[in-house]
Amino acid sequence: MNQFKNILKMDLVNLFTNPMWIFYTTAFPYILALIFGFLAKDSYSSTVTSYDFYGITTMIYSALNAATLAANSFMEKDIKGPNMRLIYAPVPSFIIHFSKVIATVIFTTVCYTAVMLLLHLTVNVNYGGSNAIYLWLLMVLVELFSAAFSVMLCCVLKTEEAVNQIISFFITIMALLGGVFFPMDGLGKTVAAVSNLSPLQWIATTAFQIIYDRNFNLLLPSCFILIVLSIICILLSKKLFRTEDFI
Amino acid sequence: MEPILSIQNLEKSYKNKKVIKDISFDVKKGEILCILGPNGAGKSTTINILTGALDYEHGLIQSEKENVHDHIRTFKNRLGIVPQDIALYEELSAEQNINFFASLYGLKGRNLKKQCDAALAFAGLSDRRKDKVKTYSGGMKRRLNIACAIAHQPEILIMDEPTVGIDPQSRNHILDSIKKLRSQGMTIIYTTHYMEEVEEISTRIMIMDDGRIIAGGTKEELKEHVNEEKLYHIDVDQTERLNEQEFYHIEGIKHVNISKSYVELSALKSVENLDRIIAVFIQNQTKINSISCEATSLETVFLRLTGKSLRD
Numbered sequence: 001m002n003q004f005k006n007i008l009k010m011d012l013v014n015l016f017t018n019p020m021w022i023f024y025t026t027a028f029p030y031i032l033a034l035i036f037g038f039l040a041k042d043s044y045s046s047t048v049t050s051y052d053f054y055g056i057t058t059m060i061y062s063a064l065n066a067a068t069l070a071a072n073s074f075m076e077k078d079i080k081g082p083n084m085r086l087i088y089a090p091v092p093s094f095i096i097h098f099s100k101v102i103a104t105v106i107f108t109t110v111c112y113t114a115v116m117l118l119l120h121l122t123v124n125v126n127y128g129g130s131n132a133i134y135l136w137l138l139m140v141l142v143e144l145f146s147a148a149f150s151v152m153l154c155c156v157l158k159t160e161e162a163v164n165q166i167i168s169f170f171i172t173i174m175a176l177l178g179g180v181f182f183p184m185d186g187l188g189k190t191v192a193a194v195s196n197l198s199p200l201q202w203i204a205t206t207a208f209q210i211i212y213d214r215n216f217n218l219l220l221p222s223c224f225i226l227i228v229l230s231i232i233c234i235l236l237s238k239k240l241f242r243t244e245d246f247i
Numbered sequence: 248m249e250p251i252l253s254i255q256n257l258e259k260s261y262k263n264k265k266v267i268k269d270i271s272f273d274v275k276k277g278e279i280l281c282i283l284g285p286n287g288a289g290k291s292t293t294i295n296i297l298t299g300a301l302d303y304e305h306g307l308i309q310s311e312k313e314n315v316h317d318h319i320r321t322f323k324n325r326l327g328i329v330p331q332d333i334a335l336y337e338e339l340s341a342e343q344n345i346n347f348f349a350s351l352y353g354l355k356g357r358n359l360k361k362q363c364d365a366a367l368a369f370a371g372l373s374d375r376r377k378d379k380v381k382t383y384s385g386g387m388k389r390r391l392n393i394a395c396a397i398a399h400q401p402e403i404l405i406m407d408e409p410t411v412g413i414d415p416q417s418r419n420h421i422l423d424s425i426k427k428l429r430s431q432g433m434t435i436i437y438t439t440h441y442m443e444e445v446e447e448i449s450t451r452i453m454i455m456d457d458g459r460i461i462a463g464g465t466k467e468e469l470k471e472h473v474n475e476e477k478l479y480h481i482d483v484d485q486t487e488r489l490n491e492q493e494f495y496h497i498e499g500i501k502h503v504n505i506s507k508s509y510v511e512l513s514a515l516k517s518v519e520n521l522d523r524i525i526a527v528f529i530q531n532q533t534k535i536n537s538i539s540c541e542a543t544s545l546e547t548v549f550l551r552l553t554g555k556s557l558r559d
Contacts, residue, residue, distance in 0.1 A: 006350045010336070017338050081334040082344075085395065087300050088330070089351040090323035244301045 004095045007086065011073055011103035021069060025062065025111035033058040033119055036181065048126075048212065055116075055125030056135075056207050057180040060200055062112055063142040064174065067150035067167045070104040074151055075160035080246065087243045097151050097237050104147040109140050128211035134219055135207055141226040142203060148233035155240035174198040251276040251403060251434050252297070252315075257306035259292055266292050267303070268458040274403070274436060279429050281445045282438040283549065284455035290438040291331060293455070294405050297436070298328055324352060327401030331408045333388045334395075337381040341372050341391050344380060345398050352399035362398045369427075370394035371420060386417025393421065397428065404428060405436045410444065422448055442545050452545070456553040469548045476501060478547045479512040479524065482536040486510060489531055497523045504550060513547065 015021055036058065037051035044050040073079060074097060086096050113136065119125040127135055153163045175181065178200025184191050195201050206218040250273035259267035267289050274280050282290045295301040297308065299319045308315045315322040335344050345363045354362055367373045370390040380388060393409060406425070410418045425448050429435055439445060445452055445466075452469055454462045462469060483489075486505050494503045494510075499518025504511040514520060521538075528535050541547070 002355075003351055006347065010347055013339070014336065078337055081330075081332055082336050084330055084332075085328070085334045085348055086351070088298050088323065088326070088328040089348070090320040091351055092320075243299075244295075247295050247300050 003091050004099060007091070007095060007099045008103055011099050012106060014079060015069070015073055015103060015107040021072070021107075022111070024065075025069070025108055026115055029058050029062040029112070030115050030118055032061075033115075033125070034123065037123060040182075049124075051119070051123040052126045053183075055119045055123070055127070056211070057178070057200075057204055059112060059116060059119075059139060060142060060178075060203050060207065061171070061175050061180045062115070063108065063139050064146050064171050064200065066104050066108045066143040067146040067171065068164055069108060070100055070147035070150040071154055071160050071163040071167065073104055074100040074154050075158075075163070077160075084246050087246050093241055093243055094238050097155065097241050098234060101144070101147045101151050101234065105140065105143045108143045108147075112139060112143075126211060131210050131214065134210050134216065138203065138206060138210075138219065138222060138226075141223055141230070145226045145230045145233070148230040148237070152233040152237045152240065155237045155242075155245075158245045174200045177201065178204060180204075249276055250274060251310060253307075253309045254297070255307045255309070257293070257296065257303055257308070259296060259301065259303045266458050267296070269305075270455075270458075270460050272453055272460060272463065274434060275451070276434055277429065277432060278450045279425065279435045279437060279448050281449035281452050282436065282455055283440065283442070283445050283452055283545075284438075285440055285553070287457075288455040289458040290455055291407050292458075294407055294436060294438060298326060298405060299323055324399075325402045327396035327399065327404040329393050329396045329404070329406040329409045331411065333392050335380050335388060335391060338379060340377050340379055341367060341370075341383075341394070342376040344391065345395055348395045349398035354399055362400065366394040366398040369397065369424060384414075384417075386413045386420075389413050389417060390420065390424075393424065397433075401433070403434045403436065407438050408440070409437075410439070410441065418444075442549070446545055454549060454552060461552050462548070466545065469545065475516055476513050476547070477516050478541045478550075479510075479514060479521075480539045480541060481510045481512070481524075481528070482508060482538075483510060483528065484508075484534040484536065486533065488533055489527070493527050493531075494524070497527070500524075502550065511550065513550065 033051070033054045036054040037049070040050040040054070044053060074083075083096065087093070116125070116127060120127060150163060150167060153166065154160065157163050157166070177184065177195050177198035179195060180200065184195035202218070203222060206222045209215040209218055252274035254273070255271045257267055257270045258265065270293065282293065284290050292301065296303050299316065299322065310322060336347070339347075342363060345366050346359060349359055349362055349366075364373070367376050370393060372387060372391060372394065375383070375387070380391065383391065389409060393406070397404060410421055422444060425435060425437065437448065449466065451465055452463065453460055454469070486507060489505055489510065491503045491505060494500050494512060497520050499515040499520045500512055501515065502513035512524065525535065
């Protein structure tokens with residue numbers, strides 16, 4: 001347990017001392033939400049403003065991007081060397097990759113919570129008032145799944161570059177289908193049906209139902225699926241992780 | 248001396264290609280065992296197997312009569328590893344790096360601080376302890392790389408080419424440190440392809456090539472292998488017209504190495520054949536710039552045993 005705490009602490013130090021990653025998880029989603037909100041402000045009503053819409057979709061999109069951070073904290077060139085020492089140390093190999101998942105979730109949760117607060121304070125994004133905690137929980141679980149999936153992919157593909165290329169491609173497709181950049185409903189029934197294939201779409205739907213309808217029907221199944229998928233990814237990582245890929 | 252580590256019939260393959268071919272050797276307590284070999288000889292693979300980082304298909308590694316892979320975490324506690332690449336957190340200070348890596352071996356509190364101070368002093372970095380590693384020179388990083396491996400006071404220190412790409416001053420510091428560690432009772436396994444380092448620090452040498460151990464022993468024992476030979480080094484203007492076989496026809500020639508601008512010939516000491524060697528150059532219209540005849544060195548031993556120069 002002590003070893004896990006030490007490694008987790010070091011992973012967090014690595015994440016919190018990297019200015020690029022701080023920018024990517026704070027300024028980037030904030031600016032993205034502001035730009036989309038500003039550009040689409042005439043297309044939304046005063047009940048649900050464009051900032052309300054993009055304040056949610058951008059944050060869910062960012063939560064999925066936790067996958068990129070997890071891949072970086074696991075296999076980035078400068079980190080891979082010191083990580084090699086962990087393999088030589090008397091440390092169970094499971095905690096080497098598991099700590100990256102947990103560190104990424106803690107890091108992104110801190111940063112994204114700050115962004116959500118900032119969006120609420122500056123452009124009054126509605127996160128559901130007292131129900132915001134459920135939205136926050138949903139975000140944390142999306143981050144957990146993204147990080148766990150990414151680390152599992154690292155164990156399979158063995159390079160950060162390959163993982164990032166694949167993840168970036170899929171996140172962009174899911175973001176487009178999930179209506180992060182523009183709603184898909186106006187593009188016809190077929191496109192709307194295809195849009196439902198994106199997990200981002202059903203997470204966004206869950207979020208909007210919590211905020212505007214106080215409807216929690218989708219929350220429990222969503223959380224359950226995300227937790228189960230995360231556990232599967234973590235277990236698969238344990239099975240697939242081979243120390244010699246680090247040497 | 249009793250063996251602290253015993254390796255028997257070790258074999259390892261990558262993608263159906265055998266890279267370690269049935270090697271067996273002992274590491275004796277308190278010795279500096281230098282594993283010498285050119286790039287790709289299998290040195291790093293061998294030591295990565297010893298550290299438990301790489302699996303192997305066949306063989307047995309024993310310490311104190313126990314299979315180390317049955318108690319791998321206990322065994323890892325007894326090891327200190329200096330990897331070939333610098334393995335440090337660049338954004339952290341030397342002190343933070345040592346503290347973190349030593350803590351993984353169970354050190355904490357006052358003991359951790361004490362060992363961290365000792366490791367920093369050992370590496371000559373006490374006055375730069377708070378500076379970020381990214382501000383260090385290549386030599387300082389190499390020294391810190393070693394300090395991180397010894398802070399928990401391992402019984403066995405495994406060093407994989409720890410002096411690659413550093414200045415002579417840092418190299419001397421590292422070699423002196425290794426001798427000091429040995430005097431404190433540490434057993435050291437040291438891989439390198441620098442012959443002069445082996446000459447300076449080794450108590451025993453193991454020469455590897457193409458995944459095999461081709462010779463082993465003390466410096467003196469290895470030199471004895473080729474004691475009956477001498478080495479001619481002949482600088483020439485070009486070697487295009489020369490053919491190895493012509494030299495092998497000369498009585499007493501044991502080995503020929505033709506490079507771009509020089510020829511090296513191992514020859515029996517007892518046979519006088521210099522006139523016939525020179526005749527080959529004259530016949531092939533190759534101008535000789537200089538000839539020297541050297542006594543047996545480890546380089547000669549290596550050349551004789553592997554048929555190639557260490558830095559090839």
